[in-house]
Amino acid sequence: MTVTKLKIAVAQIDIAFGQPAVNFQRVETFVKKAAAQKVDIVAFPEMWNTGYALTELDQLADPDGLQTQALLSRLAKENQLYIFGGSVATKEAGKFYNTTYVYDPKGQLLTTYRKVHLFGLMHEGDHLDAGAAETHFNIGKIAATNVICYDIRFPEWLRKLSAAGSSLIFVPAEWPTVRIKQWARLLAARAIENQSFVVAINRVGSDPDNAFGGHSLVLDPLGDAILTLGDQEELGIAEIDLDQIPAIRGEIPVFEDRRPELY
Numbered sequence: 001m002t003v004t005k006l007k008i009a010v011a012q013i014d015i016a017f018g019q020p021a022v023n024f025q026r027v028e029t030f031v032k033k034a035a036a037q038k039v040d041i042v043a044f045p046e047m048w049n050t051g052y053a054l055t056e057l058d059q060l061a062d063p064d065g066l067q068t069q070a071l072l073s074r075l076a077k078e079n080q081l082y083i084f085g086g087s088v089a090t091k092e093a094g095k096f097y098n099t100t101y102v103y104d105p106k107g108q109l110l111t112t113y114r115k116v117h118l119f120g121l122m123h124e125g126d127h128l129d130a131g132a133a134e135t136h137f138n139i140g141k142i143a144a145t146n147v148i149c150y151d152i153r154f155p156e157w158l159r160k161l162s163a164a165g166s167s168l169i170f171v172p173a174e175w176p177t178v179r180i181k182q183w184a185r186l187l188a189a190r191a192i193e194n195q196s197f198v199v200a201i202n203r204v205g206s207d208p209d210n211a212f213g214g215h216s217l218v219l220d221p222l223g224d225a226i227l228t229l230g231d232q233e234e235l236g237i238a239e240i241d242l243d244q245i246p247a248i249r250g251e252i253p254v255f256e257d258r259r260p261e262l263y
């Protein structure tokens with residue numbers, strides 16, 4: 001990794017419904033595939049341990065995220081890369097969350113984020129508690145942040161995270177095929193308005209209620225796609241250069257031109 005360039009692997013995986021052991025194995029396989037491509041970071045989708053088996057979370061959610069943390073820490077260290085851990089279902093003090101972990105190549109946990117906006121259409125609010133905190137982390141010297149899936153429909157949340165200094169936004173998702181056009185458009189808008197790179201990782205396959213459309217994307221700060229995946233399981237590779245950001249933000253200085261006193 002140079003200071004501004006990043007080689008990213010997007011692990012667009014299928015998720016076995018309610019079968020964490022199968023999914024842990026799949027994540028391990030994809031980290032190894034990514035390492036073979038000599039990437040700096042590999043990124044995963046949302047709720048990859050359980051899928052949306054929300055009624056079974058009491059048996060399936062990872063207690064305090066410890067199993068996920070142990071796996072991601074070991075894999076990051078063994079393979080000498082960053083892991084953006086998508087998100088997993090966790091059980092903490094009797095509550096359930098949709099939780100992200102990010103690891104550095106030393107196997108150290110960089111940050112934890114819990115999905116802030118719960119998606120009523122998929123009954124998240126009936127089973128999960130919402131997070132209430134921002135996340136900020138560095139990939140090398142690159143300032144990054146993340147949200148989860150439905151969070152991208154709340155531009156004010158991503159603006160707040162970006163205004164704090166991030167220029168790279170990760171978005172893990174289980175975004176249904178039926179709304180995949182909205183996925184692409186919302187992500188492009190979030191990239192353009194925040195003048196940030198966006199790495200958006202959707203799952204493929206289906207569960208008892210939905211089919212999931214893949215179409216994972218890496219977008220530049222103008223909203224143009226550097227990488228677009230299809231609707232099958234695959235590992236996509238993209239290179240981004242954060243050196244583009246100062247010129248784009250200098251030409252149209254939206255962060256400086258904001259009028260927060262009005263909104």
Ligand SMILES: O=C(O)CCC(=O)C(=O)O
Nearest residue numbers: 119149150174175176179
């Ligand atoms: O906003 C949407 O259309 C999809 C959101 C979603 O599937 C989720 O947050 O899990």
